[in-house]
Amino acid sequence: MSKKKPAKRIINNASRSFRIFTFGCQMNENDSEKISGMLKALGYVEEMDVNKAGLVILNTCSVRENADERVFGNIGAYKTVKKTNPDLILAVCGCMMQQPEIVNQIVSKYPQVDLVFGTHNLHQFPELLNNYMVNGKRLVEVWDDSDTIVEDLPVDRKYPFKGFVTIMNGCNNFCTYCIVPYTRGREVSRQPDKIFAEVKALVADGCAEVTLLGQNVNSYGNDLDETVNFASLLRQLNTIDNLKRIRFMTSHPKDLSDAVIDAIAACDKVCNYIHLPIQSGSTRVLKAMNRKYTQEDILDRVRAVREKIPGVAITTDLIVGFPGETEADFLETLKVIELCQFDSAFTFLYSIRTGTPAATMADQIPDAVKHDRINRCLEVLHRISHDINQTYQGQVVEVLVEEPSRNNPERMTGRTRTSKLVNFPGDPTDIGTQVMVKITAAKTFSLDGEKIEQEDTHGAADTHDDPIPANS
Structure with a gap:
């Protein structure tokens, strides 16, 4: 049958x-x-x-x-x-x-x-x-890997006024804790003309802000012609008429070259905001993570960024409790946080990822120790975030309005060029536009303000002056 x-x-x-x-x-x-x-x-x-x-x-x-x-x-x-x-x-x-x-x-x-x-x-x-x-x-x-990026797929953007643009896929770094190279494959960069055309089309469709995406945008172009790199891409995109803002993530510290920093400083459309995931401040732990930079390298890159990019905001990622991390290693991380004065950070308890080298390392850290350290880390980060945000008090900043506040539909929410979240009384007609907002209250995680008319902004800066000196 x-x-x-x-x-x-x-x-x-x-x-x-x-x-x-x-x-x-x-x-x-x-x-x-x-x-x-x-x-x-x-x-x-x-x-x-x-x-x-x-x-x-x-x-x-x-x-x-x-x-x-x-x-x-x-x-x-x-x-x-x-x-x-x-x-x-x-x-x-x-x-x-x-x-x-x-x-x-x-x-x-x-x-x-x-x-x-x-x-x-x-x-x-x-x-x-x-x-x-x-x-x-x-x-x-499921394909194991791919050495090409398929172009011209239709994209249904969540916001009509801002959009993501993938410039590369994959990662070649093989950090010992990370599964991404195994799930996203090796680095493959898109051709710059394809990226330029996509961004130009987005702008023609009303997009004011683009965020360039890649596991490590700083290594963009390493697999292409030697004249193509991330710095040159930023400069090229900066020439697009009516594009207001360019953001990017994520930026690997080992590849944050002077050329990239100079491009950010020179390009008026590139936001003065860098997400720089250091993961740890201990050189010993960084070596075990296979991050390919030291504590001194971190401080040097942050110093260079602050010297060349006025009003820059720097955020980071931190992993607490990596295998073998001692109390002394953790204190080195706290020291780096203090010296770098990060605006904010995404903090994570180390999590075993099966198939990565760190998963089988000795000296796995007990959960109680991880939680104690992350709480201490957050205390320092929150204090610094609060202090930095206080310097915005009374400042006039440019805000790209994104949507009504989740807590109060009569208030709008948006972000500054330094990626600060700002809430202010507004109208849905503001969504998708850039408005000037005077900051009236600064909190740890956000700013409150009042929208002001353009004619009232004479003499006010639309970017925040850097209150933090370059750190040594």
Whole structure:
């Protein structure tokens, strides 16, 4: 007796709806915008209620252990959702799917997942979705790596006035704690003319601010012609008419060259803000992390940035409790925080990532010690953030208005060129515009202010004067 073939999916209007959940960094957000763009090009519409959506996509991140746990928790919940919405198609993609052990776990334990794909074949999603709907069988398609970047994918931007532009994929650094080189692959840079054309098209479509994305934007162009590098790209993009702001992330300290710093200082559209993830202030720990720079290098780069870029804001990432980190190592990190005077920091407890060298290192730090150190670290960071923000009191700053405040719809929220979050009484018509705001109250994590008319800003600076001297 022949086996009964699975029923084919019938595409109808009710099923042409979707919801995307994004976990992780801006690269993942940009990937989700591309997935949304591809779906909308196929006639799909966004549906916020997962009980009504025909398709749900979970775009995953694997940088931290808790991110994995959140994703598996969400996948588990769809066993119940599918009882209410049995025709729902559940797709899982992103960095987690580049790890074979994760894919095996999904295949063996989560039958509610219908479609699995990875970071390198994201552009294949419409084809994979169609194949699943025609055949009705679970489909798993993950590429190990890719040496090309697919151009001209449709992008559904969250904000019409600002957008992400990926300039490169992958990472060649192989920090001992990080899974990214294994999930995103080796560094591949886009051609500068393609980036220029994309940014120019965004500006023509009303975009005022672009954020250039890459695991390490400072190494952009290393795989291209020797005349192409990140500094030259910044200078080229700075010539685009009507583009107001250029941001970028993330910037690796070992590759923050004088040429890049000079370009930031020279280009009026490049924001005076740098995210510089140092991870630790201890040279010994940095060596164990394979970061390829020392404490002295950090201080030198921060000094150079502050000397050349007036009013610059510098933020960072810090990992507390890396294997073998001693109390003395931790105190070196606190010293560097004090010397560098970071505006803010993303702080993380070291998290074991299976498959990385650090996962099997001796002297794993007890959780109690990690929590004690991160609390002490946050005390210092919050004090510095508060003190820096106090220097904005009474200043007039330029704010790109993004959206109504979550806590009060009668107040608008936006960011300065130094990436400070500002809340002020405003109107939805301000969204997407640049306004001048006088800061009336400074908090640890944000600023409050009042919008002023342009004619009242005579003599006021639209960038914040640097209150912090270059550190030695």
